[in-house]
Amino acid sequence: MANYKIIGGDLKQYGPVTDEEVRKWIAEDRLNSQSLVQVFGDIEWKKLSEFPEFAEALAGKPETLSAPLPFGSPATGADQGRDTALKLVKGPAIALIITAGLGVAYYALSGLFTLFTGSVMFHQQMPPNIPPQMQAFIQGMQGPLAGVVNLVIAAWNGFVLFGAVKMLRLQNHAVSMVASVAAMLPCQCCCLLGLPFGIWALVVLNKPEVKSQFT
Numbered sequence: 001m002a003n004y005k006i007i008g009g010d011l012k013q014y015g016p017v018t019d020e021e022v023r024k025w026i027a028e029d030r031l032n033s034q035s036l037v038q039v040f041g042d043i044e045w046k047k048l049s050e051f052p053e054f055a056e057a058l059a060g061k062p063e064t065l066s067a068p069l070p071f072g073s074p075a076t077g078a079d080q081g082r083d084t085a086l087k088l089v090k091g092p093a094i095a096l097i098i099t100a101g102l103g104v105a106y107y108a109l110s111g112l113f114t115l116f117t118g119s120v121m122f123h124q125q126m127p128p129n130i131p132p133q134m135q136a137f138i139q140g141m142q143g144p145l146a147g148v149v150n151l152v153i154a155a156w157n158g159f160v161l162f163g164a165v166k167m168l169r170l171q172n173h174a175v176s177m178v179a180s181v182a183a184m185l186p187c188q189c190c191c192l193l194g195l196p197f198g199i200w201a202l203v204v205l206n207k208p209e210v211k212s213q214f215t
Contacts, residue, residue: 003040016040026057043212085213092201096164103157111150173214
């Protein structure tokens with residue numbers, strides 16, 4: 001038995017409901033052949049008349065509804081689906097934007113300072129989970145090399161920032177996914193924040209109702 005979702009005249013979603021409940025609403029003149037229905041789990045909204053299982057219940061029914069459960073235009077369901085997706089991605093996207101923005105500012109400033117002065121600006125800039133051998137290597141770097149490394153990490157954070165903005169706008173799902181993974185890698189001072197925020201973003205991005213809304 002399939003389940004269905006509907007959008008009422010108040011632009012709110014109802015359901016999932018069973019086919020028996022849909023037939024009951026048809027009998028009560030709360031739905032008609034022009035009402036829009038979505039099979040639960042799908043992304044497409046269709047007119048009720050396109051569902052053969054309700055053809056018998058719709059036979060002889062008027063085109064006007066007596067109860068306040070009409071549908072809007074086909075765009076209504078799509079608009080509400082996009083609004084829902086925007087709300088879901090807003091939290092992780094903003095979290096990554098803040099984290100990556102701090103990373104860009106931190107490493108760009110540190111890199112430029114090192115390039116121009118030949119000394120490391122911040123001696124405690126490495127996250128604690130970097131292996132001791134790597135810490136010793138980074139601490140031993142001086143001059144232009146240290147500056148270049150910092151600028152590379154700044155660019156890395158810049159990509160995460162770019163992907164998070166795309167996520168916030170529901171644009172380019174692939175870039176948003178890669179940026180979320182990049183935020184989790186332990187190569188920056190904000191990795192302790194990037195890890196949970198990146199996982200949060202990946203969970204949200206893999207939701208069907210979110211993925212389907214990306215352009």
